[in-house]
Amino acid sequence: MAKLPVISLFSGAMGLDLGLEKAGFEVRVAVENDPIAAETIRRNKPTLPIIEKDIRDVSSAEILEAAGLKRNEPTLVAGGPCCQAFSTAGKRGSLSDDRGNLFLHFIRIVKDTQPDFFLIENVKGLLSAAIKHRPLKERTPEHPPLKWEELLGSAFVEVAKTVASIGGITLFDVVNSSELGAPQNRERVILLGSPKSLMPMLPTQRMESLTLRDTIADMLDGHDHQYPQLSPKYHKYMPKIPPGGNWKSLPKDEQCEAIGKGAFESWGGRTGFLRRLAWDKPSPTLVGAPNGRATMMIHPEQDRVLSIQEYKRIQEFPEDWEIHGSLTSQYQQIGNAVPVRMAQTLGEKIIEALNASNVTTSREEKIYTRNPIVYRRLMTKTQTILPPGLRAKHGSEKMQKWLDGMEKDKAAMGKVIGLLGDVDV
Numbered sequence: 001m002a003k004l005p006v007i008s009l010f011s012g013a014m015g016l017d018l019g020l021e022k023a024g025f026e027v028r029v030a031v032e033n034d035p036i037a038a039e040t041i042r043r044n045k046p047t048l049p050i051i052e053k054d055i056r057d058v059s060s061a062e063i064l065e066a067a068g069l070k071r072n073e074p075t076l077v078a079g080g081p082c083c084q085a086f087s088t089a090g091k092r093g094s095l096s097d098d099r100g101n102l103f104l105h106f107i108r109i110v111k112d113t114q115p116d117f118f119l120i121e122n123v124k125g126l127l128s129a130a131i132k133h134r135p136l137k138e139r140t141p142e143h144p145p146l147k148w149e150e151l152l153g154s155a156f157v158e159v160a161k162t163v164a165s166i167g168g169i170t171l172f173d174v175v176n177s178s179e180l181g182a183p184q185n186r187e188r189v190i191l192l193g194s195p196k197s198l199m200p201m202l203p204t205q206r207m208e209s210l211t212l213r214d215t216i217a218d219m220l221d222g223h224d225h226q227y228p229q230l231s232p233k234y235h236k237y238m239p240k241i242p243p244g245g246n247w248k249s250l251p252k253d254e255q256c257e258a259i260g261k262g263a264f265e266s267w268g269g270r271t272g273f274l275r276r277l278a279w280d281k282p283s284p285t286l287v288g289a290p291n292g293r294a295t296m297m298i299h300p301e302q303d304r305v306l307s308i309q310e311y312k313r314i315q316e317f318p319e320d321w322e323i324h325g326s327l328t329s330q331y332q333q334i335g336n337a338v339p340v341r342m343a344q345t346l347g348e349k350i351i352e353a354l355n356a357s358n359v360t361t362s363r364e365e366k367i368y369t370r371n372p373i374v375y376r377r378l379m380t381k382t383q384t385i386l387p388p389g390l391r392a393k394h395g396s397e398k399m400q401k402w403l404d405g406m407e408k409d410k411a412a413m414g415k416v417i418g419l420l421g422d423v424d425v
Contacts, residue, residue: 003024004025005028005069005074005076006028006075006076006077006078007063007069007076008027009031009055009077009079010032010080010082010102010106011041012037012337013040013041013317013323013336014027014040015334015339015343016121016337017030017078017343018317018321019338019340019341019345020343023343023344025075027048028069028074029048029051029067031050031051031058031063032052033053036325037324037333039324040324043322043324044322049066049067055102055105056102063109064113071113071114072114074115075115075116075350076117076119076350078118078119079106080120080121080122081105081120106118107162107165110166111195116354117193117198117200117353119190120190120192121191122188122191123188124174124187126155126156126189127153128152128381129152129153129154130149130150130151130152130155131149131154132149132150134150136385139384140399140402141401145402151383152381152382152383152384160366163191163367164365164367165365166195168197169194169197169199169360170191170200171368171369172189173189174187174189174190174371175189175190175202177341177342179206180207180339180342180345181207181208181210181341182209182210182339183211183214184209184282184314185209185283185284186286186339186342187285190202191367196359197359197360198357198358199356199360201353201356202370203345204370210282211281212277212279212281213279215313215314216310216314217279219310220301223309225307225310226309226327227290227291227305227306227308227327228305229304230291230303230304230305231291234296237250237254238276238303239303240254241298242276245276246270246271246273246276247259247274249274259273259293263294270294272287272292272295273296275296275298276298276299283314284297287331288332288336289331290331308327311334315334316341317334317340
């Protein structure tokens with residue numbers, strides 16, 4: 001059986017592509033702007049055409065020519081437009097960030113090339129991002145009410161409008177790689193659409209995940225591990241933290257000093273501070289900085305962070321897959337990748353949909369989910385996040401009056417959210 005041709009956009013270290021190829025696809029061209037990631041692709045797939053340019057400067061005709069394809073011939077256009085703009089960590093730029101607007105170029109290429117399907121993956125934070133981020137200190141009665149573009153969820157509404165403009169039909173869901181059998185809890189928003197109105201299929205069956213013990217326990221001895229050192233400031237606490245624990249496992253009188261006064265007095269889970277992983281659970285989401293102050297990925301047994309070799313194993317890259325670049329760059333490439341098993345499962349569902357050849361009737365320009373939990377959360381999403389400290393400082397009554405001033409924009413949000421179709425599709 002001939003391999004199904006794929007156009008890969010934002011290819012990175014090719015985790016998504018490796019999984020699709022395991023399912024029965026063939027990547028015909030990779031578009032990757034980062035020179036270090038492009039070199040990773042080149043070292044592992046020396047015959048694969050690579051367009052090493054900013055996607056904003058790449059025409060669809062150039063992509064088709066490099067892939068040896070014509071319009072309507074690609075089976076799939078797949079990729080994850082740069083996700084940092086929608087991440088819940090750090091400063092969120094959303095669609096007002098130039099990286100967020102890379103979505104538009106993904107859609108442009110889909111419209112121009114007319115594949116059977118397109119696949120977009122992104123961080124879960126995409127569902128809750130605002131088009132324009134309002135700093136926490138400015139969410140108070142001393143400032144104007146939030147505008148529509150500052151409401152949580154407004155970015156996803158704009159993404160939904162853009163994706164729906166392709167035509168055909170698109171399904172979306174939040175998929176956790178551990179529920180597909182992978183050794184990692186990694187939630188991703190998946191949008192799978194067909195410009196040709198073939199009915200998409202997304203995974204629904206939950207599988208038992210692998211644990212860290214299943215995945216990396218055999219690497220304790222006899223492996224040349226590469227990893228950055230922990231700061232001595234944090235390293236001294238590690239013997240006191242058991243597998244599955246974090247800074248909260250320390251004696252009470254050491255917790256504030258261990259993570260710093262600012263973090264100690266802040267709100268939120270802060271679970272990444274001094275985090276030691278558990279043997280008998282899947283890994284948390286692999287991050288780009290396993291020795292970061294708030295993103296630590298400490299080995300369950302040894303007082304060090306997970307190594308590059310362990311990162312590759314958890315993401316299920318082939319053992320001989322070479323990640324190019326500095327240690328920092330290697331962690332970022334692996335941490336940004338789609339788990340190979342997740343991608344393979346998505347690829348298998350696309351092939352299942354192709355074989356079924358179910359063409360849907362004409363629909364409104366909407367995108368749909370079959371997941372009632374995701375649908376309900378989007379329909380009842382809060383407008384903004386107000387930390388307890390802000391409420392205490394300004395008083396609940398004043399803060400509620402400020403929130404009530406946004407009723408007009410809330411109505412606008414409810415109107416546009418109609419782009420999301422119900423679960424009966």
